[in-house]
Amino acid sequence: MRYAVVGSGAVGGLYGGMLSRGGQDVHFLLRSDFDHVAQHGLRIDSVNGDFVLPKPNIYRRAQDMPCCDVVIVALKSTNNAMLADTLPHLVGEGGVVLTLQNGLDVEADSVAAVPGHGVLGGCCFLCSNKVGPGHIHHLDYGRIVFGGYEFAGRPEEIRDIGQRIVAEMTAAGIDVQWTDDLAAARWRKLMWNVPFNGLSVVLNASTDAIIGCLASRGLADRIIREVYQGAALCGVSIEESAIEKTMRHTETMVPYDSSMRLDYLHGRPMEVEAIFGSPLRAVAERLTQLAAETSEKLPHPMPSVRMLCEQLQFLDSRPAAASNLNG
Amino acid sequence: MRYAVVGSGAVGGLYGGMLSRGGQDVHFLLRSDFDHVAQHGLRIDSVNGDFVLPKPNIYRRAQDMPCCDVVIVALKSTNNAMLADTLPHLVGEGGVVLTLQNGLDVEADSVAAVPGHGVLGGCCFLCSNKVGPGHIHHLDYGRIVFGGYEFAGRPEEIRDIGQRIVAEMTAAGIDVQWTDDLAAARWRKLMWNVPFNGLSVVLNASTDAIIGCLASRGLADRIIREVYQGAALCGVSIEESAIEKTMRHTETMVPYDSSMRLDYLHGRPMEVEAIFGSPLRAVAERLTQLAAETSEKLPHPMPSVRMLCEQLQFLDSRPAAASNLNG
Known part of the structure; x- marks a missing residue:
């Protein structure tokens, strides 16, 4: 599947980076870090092993990005206002959004941005910080637990996509688990x-x-x-x-x-x-x-x-x- | 009456200073500020008018001080441990302690230090800070409300002393009130x-x-x-x-x-x-x-x-x- 990452900080940078390192087709939307990452790549210092993506697929604007099967939203929820203008450019036909954000009902903004699409919500149990432009420091833990928030009337299809995400993330070395009880x-x-x-x-x-x-x-x-x-x-x-x-x-x-x-x-x-x-x-x-x-x-x-x-x-x-x- | 002031900070410095300015016989126990006050006096910048006591009666040690009728305890209650060694030197026969301290039951340490003596408790409703050695800044308000905490078996006598304190403080320009309900x-x-x-x-x-x-x-x-x-x-x-x-x-x-x-x-x-x-x-x-x-x-x-x-x-x-x- 093709992945987009919106918010390439402590969470999006780490997981998007791992998927990319694992051979998945990953596209990062960057703002302030664009120039730095274009020059130096995306650097991840992880408790599980450091690595650098020298030439990740990076973009300044959502409208320049390809349509994706899975759009990982790893923004701070305080920036959710940008989702309305961003997600419609990124979510391909049958594509889903996977929000990796803190809090309760943070998925609602994604649902509103791309109505009719499935929205998955994920909790990340990890210690990770962005320590500089394009530079993530992953200190401890790392598990993602995710499940369905908005099934858009196609629960079987959404669950199937969930299972494929689990498989591809696992293959990329990510500790990930599907849950039927997101709440x-x-x-x-x-x-x-x-x-x-x-x-x-x-x-x-x-x-x-x-x-x-x-x-x-x-x-x-x-x-x-x-x-x-x-x-x-x-x-x-x-x-x-x-x-x-x-x-x-x-x-x-x-x-x-x-x-x-x-x-x-x-x-x-x-x-x-x-x-x-x-x-x-x-x-x-x-x-x-x-x-x-x-x-x-x-x-x-x-x-x-x-x-x-x-x-x-x-x-x-x-x-x-x-x-x-x-x- | 003769007054001692233990703790010559934002509260003790202000009220002791006013009593002294008003002509009362006031004796201050000082520690770190002794040398400064000996040289420069006690300075009070007050919303009600600034004044300086150029030569207040100051002491480094309680045992050098005269016995007093009223010992004003205006320490931070975190320093109450020193009362046991201090108060017995200061409280004269029939003398009382007046604690001007924040909190509840802060009088208990004074009662324990001079058993058999009356202990009055007072609340100060004022904005006052010590801004330097021997230098008090009184910004706003100033009322003392005080009443009996330990009557030592002589409630009438203790109340009488309370009334005399009210009279002498009032004469010194202090906004003060007796209460029968200290709690x-x-x-x-x-x-x-x-x-x-x-x-x-x-x-x-x-x-x-x-x-x-x-x-x-x-x-x-x-x-x-x-x-x-x-x-x-x-x-x-x-x-x-x-x-x-x-x-x-x-x-x-x-x-x-x-x-x-x-x-x-x-x-x-x-x-x-x-x-x-x-x-x-x-x-x-x-x-x-x-x-x-x-x-x-x-x-x-x-x-x-x-x-x-x-x-x-x-x-x-x-x-x-x-x-x-x-x-």
């Missing part, structure tokens, strides 16, 4: 993103520091449990052991600056809406619905998440200069 | 200190910025309400209008860096225990008591306060260098 995968990912992205910004600390202090560790643990409860309220069933597993994974992880922390330190917009606003809204809507059905008012299951969201909204609203000062 | 005054003060000290550190922002953003303003408002509920649970009755009044006061206040924020930015210990730990513990004890009495488990009325406390404990535990970096 559960999303919420499971939120169980990490919400506490550790959020606290790493508000406490100005990497994951090992948060885990290493009794007070913040206790807080992180409570936030993980709140997200678990939020998922349950929304009818998403996650095994309870995921709570402890999330904490254990973080303990054994390399000291890591979350993407949200890096965004904040560099004065870039943070994915507050996708990671915090969207799940909070889903829970609030479910609470309203339940209150209407049972006329019983349940307590909000995610008070700490709400507070963390408000703190991040404040920090996100400050001018970049102040953010840098704070970093 | 209510303490909790009312916490309604400001908890949200605005706490958020100013965690969000790295002054009060006007916190008030100016919808998300953080909503959070501050919720925290104020939680403290109000905590007080009610502890049997302390505060008029409900105090909630709105706290917010309105902060709006009309000059942009202000809380003492906790300044401590944090300068890498000094923060008063997390007095302002957050102590009221949280009081509420937890009351909940346990109620649960035993009624076998009904009430929800914790201060979840946001608890979270803010954990965040501050994390930040307080970080090395000073990291704190400064964050500032």
Whole structure:
């Protein structure tokens, strides 16, 4: 299949690079990094082995790119506004979008951009940062779990494409898994993103520091449990052991600056809406619905998440200069 | 009456200075500022008029000071450990301690240091900072509300001393008021200190910025309400209008860096225990008591306060260098 990658940063650069190295036909849409990559190629320093793509297929504009079978959207969700103008140029007949983005319901923008096409959503469990133009540093983990979000009335066909993506990614050395329950995968990912992205910004600390202090560790643990409860309220069933597993994974992880922390330190917009606003809204809507059905008012299951969201909204609203000062 | 001032910073320097200017017999215990004040005097830049005490009575050691009728303790509560060695030298026969400190039950250390003596507790509603050695900058407000904490079996006598303090402070131009309900005054003060000290550190922002953003303003408002509920649970009755009044006061206040924020930015210990730990513990004890009495488990009325406390404990535990970096 032919692949396009929109957003060639920590996630898109790594996976697109691996597919390309594995012999797949991959086309990258670049903006600010175009000149650098044209000269020096795409460089990936990975815990699984470093490599460079000296001459990847790169483009400045979507309209110059070929139609593709799979368009990987690995933008920050704060840039989703560009999808409406971009995706229609890239998705070929019968082609699908695969969003590798953080947060809940981030696929909705892709669905709106190319109605009638299948949209798959994927969660990436990895530690990876873009450390310079066209230069990715992949530190740890790497699994993609993806599933169907919008089947466009052709579930069998979309699932088949999903299976082909699994096969081609696996052949390229990517640790990838199909799921029939994307919502559960999303919420499971939120169980990490919400506490550790959020606290790493508000406490100005990497994951090992948060885990290493009794007070913040206790807080992180409570936030993980709140997200678990939020998922349950929304009818998403996650095994309870995921709570402890999330904490254990973080303990054994390399000291890591979350993407949200890096965004904040560099004065870039943070994915507050996708990671915090969207799940909070889903829970609030479910609470309203339940209150209407049972006329019983349940307590909000995610008070700490709400507070963390408000703190991040404040920090996100400050001018970049102040953010840098704070970093 | 003869006064001693222990802790000649933003609070002790201001009020001790005003008493001294007003003709009272005031004796200051100084540490690091001794040499500077000996040379240059005590300088107070106040919204109500600047003044300098060129030759205040200053001492390096408590044992060199005369016995006093009123010992004003205006230390940061994080330095309360020194009271046990200090107060016995200063409190004369029938003398009292007046603690002008933030937090709940901060008087307990003074009671333990001079058992048998009366201890008064005071809340200061003012914006004042120490901006250099022996140099206080008083920006706004200035009221002291104080009352009895430990009557040492002689309530009438202690109240009389309280009235004399009111009279002498008033004569010195201090806005001061006696209260028969110190607990209510303490909790009312916490309604400001908890949200605005706490958020100013965690969000790295002054009060006007916190008030100016919808998300953080909503959070501050919720925290104020939680403290109000905590007080009610502890049997302390505060008029409900105090909630709105706290917010309105902060709006009309000059942009202000809380003492906790300044401590944090300068890498000094923060008063997390007095302002957050102590009221949280009081509420937890009351909940346990109620649960035993009624076998009904009430929800914790201060979840946001608890979270803010954990965040501050994390930040307080970080090395000073990291704190400064964050500032």
